[in-house]
Amino acid sequence: MTHDEALSAPTRDLFREDAYLRECRATVAAVLPDGGIVLDRTVFYPLGGGQAGDAGVLVRADGREVPIADTRKGKDAEGRPTAAIVHVPAPGAEPPAVGEEVTARIDWERRHRLMRFHTTTHLLCHLVAQPVNGCSVTPDAARLDFHMDGPLDAAALNAGIARLVAEAHPVAIGAITDAELDAQPDLVKSMSVQPPRGSGQVRTVRVGTDGQPQIDLQPCGGTHVANTAEIGGVVVTKIEKKGAMARRVVLGFAA
Numbered sequence: 001m002t003h004d005e006a007l008s009a010p011t012r013d014l015f016r017e018d019a020y021l022r023e024c025r026a027t028v029a030a031v032l033p034d035g036g037i038v039l040d041r042t043v044f045y046p047l048g049g050g051q052a053g054d055a056g057v058l059v060r061a062d063g064r065e066v067p068i069a070d071t072r073k074g075k076d077a078e079g080r081p082t083a084a085i086v087h088v089p090a091p092g093a094e095p096p097a098v099g100e101e102v103t104a105r106i107d108w109e110r111r112h113r114l115m116r117f118h119t120t121t122h123l124l125c126h127l128v129a130q131p132v133n134g135c136s137v138t139p140d141a142a143r144l145d146f147h148m149d150g151p152l153d154a155a156a157l158n159a160g161i162a163r164l165v166a167e168a169h170p171v172a173i174g175a176i177t178d179a180e181l182d183a184q185p186d187l188v189k190s191m192s193v194q195p196p197r198g199s200g201q202v203r204t205v206r207v208g209t210d211g212q213p214q215i216d217l218q219p220c221g222g223t224h225v226a227n228t229a230e231i232g233g234v235v236v237t238k239i240e241k242k243g244a245m246a247r248r249v250v251l252g253f254a255a
Contacts, residue, residue, distance in 0.1 A: 007032075007038065007074040007075070007076060007084040007086075008082070009029055009030075009038075009083075009084065010082075010084060011029070011039055011041060011074075011083065012040065012041035012042070013041075013042065014042060014043050015042070015043050015044070015045045015223055016203065016221065019115060019224060019225075020226070021043045022105060023043060023104060023105040023106070024042065024043050024103070025101060025102075025103055025104075026040055026041045026042060026102055026103075026104050027039065027099065027101050027102075028095075028096050028097065028098050028099060028100045028101075028102060029084075029098070030098060031095045031097075031098055032086065035089055036072075036087065036088055037066070037068075037086065037088075037089060038074065038084045038086055038087070039102070039104060041104075042085050042087070042104050043105075043106055044056060044068065044071040044106055045071060045222070045223055046071045046073045046085050047070070047072050048073060048221065049135075049220065049221050050121075050135035050136050050137050050222075051114060051222045052114060052139065053070045053072055053088075054068075054071045054106045054110070054111055055067075055068055055071075055106070056068050056104070056105050056107045058102040058104055058105075059105060060102055061100070066089055066093050066094065066095060066102075067089060068087045068089055068090070069088055069089065069090040069091075071087055072086045072088060074086050111223065112225075113139045113140075114138070114223060115224055115230075116230065116231045116232065117137045117138075117141075117142035117234065117251060118137045118142070118224055119171055119205075119207070119224045119225050119228065119230075120142065120161060120231055120234045120251055121135060121137065121144050121251070122205060122215075122218065122220070122224075123160070123161055123165075123207065123215065123228065124144050124161075124249060125218065126164070126215050126216045127157055127160040127161070127164075128144075128146055128157070130146040130148040131147040131148075131190075132145065132189045133145045133146070133147045135190070137222070140252070141237070141252050142250070142251040143248055143249060143250045143251065144249050145242060145246055145248050146246070146247045146249065148245065148246075148247055150247075151247075152247055152249065154238075157236045157239075158235050161231075161234060161235065161236070164207075164215060165228050165229060165231045165232070165234075166229070168227055168228060168229035169207050169208045169212065169213075169227065169228045170207075170208070170212070170226065170227050171205065171206070171224050171225060171226055171227060171228065172205075172206045172209045173206075173224075174203075174205075175201040175202060175203055176202055176204055176219075177200060177201055178201070178202065181195065181202050181219065187204075187219060188218065188219060189218050195220075195221075202219045203220065203221055204218065204219055204220065205217070205219075205224055215228075232253075232254075233253060233254030234251055234252070234253060235252060235254045236249055236250065236251060237250050237251065237252040238250040
């Protein structure tokens with residue numbers, strides 16, 4: 001099987017349907033020359049949109065575990081993204097065989113930290129109504145780079161985050177058409193990353209559902225908590241001036 005053939009079949013991304021799925025049964029569709037493992041379905045989120053890829057294990061039928069250190073989107077020989085999701089095993093791990101059934105199980109504690117941080121970055125987009133020119137969501141910290149030249153006050157931002165968390169706003173996954181997005185370009189907060197088009201629909205994340213005050217609505221493929229109350233103690237730990245038109249807000253967990 002060639003590299004491109006191994007990555008030609010799409011992986012069903014169950015995490016987009018339910019971010020709270022911790023594991024699933026799956027079949028090994030391919031093992032790449034570099035050891036990367038492609039499954040027919042997965043709960044593992046691949047690196048993308050600023051959010052780190054998931055880690056965890058693939059549990060084989062005999063109970064042996066294949067540790068997964070990272071998850072990435074598949075790329076063909078020319079470097080173009082494919083619909084396959086590649087599970088990157090830890091160094092020295094023995095991959096399962098093609099056709100083998102496994103249980104794909106994420107490191108849930110790590111994923112949940114990513115979800116809490118990612119939803120908080122959407123709250124920041126509400127509190128700082130400026131274009132975003134970069135973001136990063138890791139298990140230990142998150143950041144947003146705003147395209148602006150004015151000052152930002154950490155205490156005011158922390159008060160705003162705490163208020164939105166305490167108000168317990170629901171977070172809902174939805175979708176809009178490409179045409180609807182074209183008619184509302186202000187929904188795209190990022191200057192550096194455009195949402196994928198071509199399928200006819202673009203996945204969205206709304207903080208504050210219909211019938212309640214809308215806090216934020218934007219295209220996003222990442223994993224999020226179901227309610228802002230679940231974020232808990234997340235605070236601004238640093239604000240940096242990265243350039244004449246760049247202000248970086250760094251988030252961390254409250255001590």
